[in-house]
Amino acid sequence: MFKRTACPIMVGLLALSFSGAAFAKKGSTSYNIDQREADQELRIQQGVKSGQLTPKEASKLEKGEARIQSREARMKSDGRLTPNERKQLNHQLDVESKKIYREKHDKQKVQ
Template identity: 45%
Template sequence: MKTIPVLLSAVLLAAAGASFAQGVTATPRIDQREQRQEQRIQQGVGSGALTPWETYRLEKEQAHIGKAESRAKADGDVTPAERKRLTNMQNRASRDIRHQKHDRQAVPTKG
């Protein structure tokens, strides 16, 4: 009879450890911001505010951030310094998106 509580305790302890480990490497705020920036880029493409070259550069910048995030997660621990670096990279990307969408360059409309 004592085996069931011991087994249950072991399972709960393993689950708690797994959730703790996930919390250390999880970057939900960074991931959510990445998605919003991608949506902003696609909206700019759809509206004609972004030229193909601007889109290429912004997508390349997003890919660079994704690679940096993967490297930060590779050792199983995203440190505060790595989070700060990723946030700074995203801040820069956000400014770049805004700048490119609001400059006077646009895709010519077919008329």
């Protein structure tokens, strides 16, 4: 009887422990910002590959991403991001994301 009830309980507890570890990683503030930066870099690369972004547009967008990463490094120099710093970085990422969208959907294309 004990084996029948203990096994499903153990499996459930094990699953919860793994999901909690994954959530902690994804829920961290650094993960969110780093993931957004990586996603935006990918969007720029995809735009170049598809011809939606000209080399000049891509260069300009890459410089914007580099500025954000540089600013993030300065903010993290004390070892952590404050809520206000996180808010500032997220705002900059929002602005840059809109620029990527506008450049990818404008009339300029690579022939």
